[in-house]
Amino acid sequence: MSDKKILMQPNKKIALVAHDNKKQALVEWARFNHDLLAHHALYATGTTGDLLQRELVLCIAKLQSGPLGGDQQVGAMIVDGRIDFLIFFWDPLEAQPHDPDVKALLRMALVWNIPIACNRASADFMISSPLMDGEYDRLVPDYEAYRRRPVAGLSECDEGQRTEPKDQRARSGRETQ
Numbered sequence: 001m002s003d004k005k006i007l008m009q010p011n012k013k014i015a016l017v018a019h020d021n022k023k024q025a026l027v028e029w030a031r032f033n034h035d036l037l038a039h040h041a042l043y044a045t046g047t048t049g050d051l052l053q054r055e056l057v058l059c060i061a062k063l064q065s066g067p068l069g070g071d072q073q074v075g076a077m078i079v080d081g082r083i084d085f086l087i088f089f090w091d092p093l094e095a096q097p098h099d100p101d102v103k104a105l106l107r108m109a110l111v112w113n114i115p116i117a118c119n120r121a122s123a124d125f126m127i128s129s130p131l132m133d134g135e136y137d138r139l140v141p142d143y144e145a146y147r148r149r150p151v152a153g154l155s156e157c158d159e160g161q162r163t164e165p166k167d168q169r170a171r172s173g174r175e176t177q
Helices: 020-032 046-056 070-079 099-111 120-127 166-171
Strands: 003-008 013-018 041-045 060-063 085-089 136-141
Touching: 013 020, 013 046, 013 070, 020 046, 020 085, 020 120, 041 046, 041 070, 046 060, 060 070, 070 099, 085 099, 085 120
Parallel strands: 013 041, 013 085, 041 060
Antiparallel strands: 003 136
8 A cells, every 4th residue: 555645734733632530641741831732723622621721721622522422523533634643641540431432543543644642751752853843744545445445235336436236226116227
């Protein structure tokens, strides 16, 4: 599979997420890095967003709480190219009721080659990198061949859209003569 380049602008779109036991650590990290974060677009889930906005006095786009779909919102934003960087202070010692959502979010970040910082040390190294404030060509696998792969039971229209197989159209009465 070949790669394609996706240009990340100097002002990154950063998602900030933290589990309950890690929220204070993320707030402290963000306070310490206030000036570095100030010129980036910031997004955060639920309570984390409220805490960060109150502490940093920065504009933060707030999404749903993680267990209420916020993790999935961040994942969708990654897929849509609306997030460049994920800082997710997650708690490895505490089971989360929404663990499948957490795993899905981390998977989307990997699939789309989004930098991920999961603790203070990795966040410190990443945000202080010279790449953080410059343009960066993020390499992402070209998934076009995957999207166009043949799938049993589906057929291609002339326009490249998928339709029901002929036998399903006949059963549903939509078969054309």
